[in-house]
Amino acid sequence: MDIVLGTHQYGKAEVRLVHVVRDGERHRLTDLTVSVALAGDLADTHLTGDNTKVLPTDSQKNTVYAFARRHGIGEIEEFGLRLARHFVDSQPVITRAIVHLQQHAWNRVGGHSFTRSAAETRTATVTVDGPDTVVVSGLTGMVLMNTTGSEFFGFVRDEYTTLPEAHDRILATAVDGRWRHASSESDDWAASFAEARRHLVEAFVDTYSLSLQQTLYAMGQRVLEHRPEITEVRMSLPNKHHFLVDLTPFGLDNPNEVFYAADRPYGLIEGAVRRDDAPRWEESWWNL
CATH class of the missing domain: 3.10.270.10 (Urate Oxidase;)
Structure with missing residues (x-):
């Protein structure tokens, strides 16, 4: 051997x-x-x-x-x-x-x-x-929350499923996002970053979400639609769960007002949104 x-x-x-x-x-x-x-x-x-x-x-x-x-x-x-x-x-x-x-x-x-x-x-x-130069910009730890406009239902159920369907939930995440530039030459890296960030935030705000996966795609899609210098967006989105607190033992209702913010465990949604003609993004360019 x-x-x-x-x-x-x-x-x-x-x-x-x-x-x-x-x-x-x-x-x-x-x-x-x-x-x-x-x-x-x-x-x-x-x-x-x-x-x-x-x-x-x-x-x-x-x-x-x-x-x-x-x-x-x-x-x-x-x-x-x-x-x-x-x-x-x-x-x-x-x-x-x-x-x-x-x-x-x-x-x-x-x-x-x-x-x-x-x-x-x-x-x-x-x-x-070698002869290739790749620039990937991004951000990490951008915490976003929608207090409504999010649902999660119709998912697979098996013998271990206890999660109830949600038709009006808090959606929160901490965005770890990176985007690859088509060229290593730029007249204004600062403006490109600011605009990409703006479109990520606006897509999160504007998307009525049926899943965090759907929101991830909408965020990447919006960046690519508005920023021609970017060829691919990759994101890692933890689902920062907010659970409705049961107040019935205290004789109180809870009309979607009082929540427990859980830090772990959490769902982790990851994915890439790319132009169909974009060159392959090697993993060595994604993780140091």
């Missing part, structure tokens, strides 16, 4: 970077977590411990900081592109670089004062793989 080395990569995970642009008395703050993963002709370090082709992960971390000082940040897609292209162009054995970025939101409360926001986290993943 032969034993061989399978797919492998290595890198520096979760580099914390805070960048301040000191424009007079009004500063600009960017707070990032950056992860790098490199792949290429690196079998020797696994098979024999030969590190002559290995760029230390500490050097990768230092590159993140040096590029922030030398080039600034800009939009996170731009920063990720600069880093990924640098690693592939500067290291002869590296054929693929994946840079994943999370941007943590702060709200301005003064010229140089900020408060950490509870809003969702903006994300970007840039992959340079």
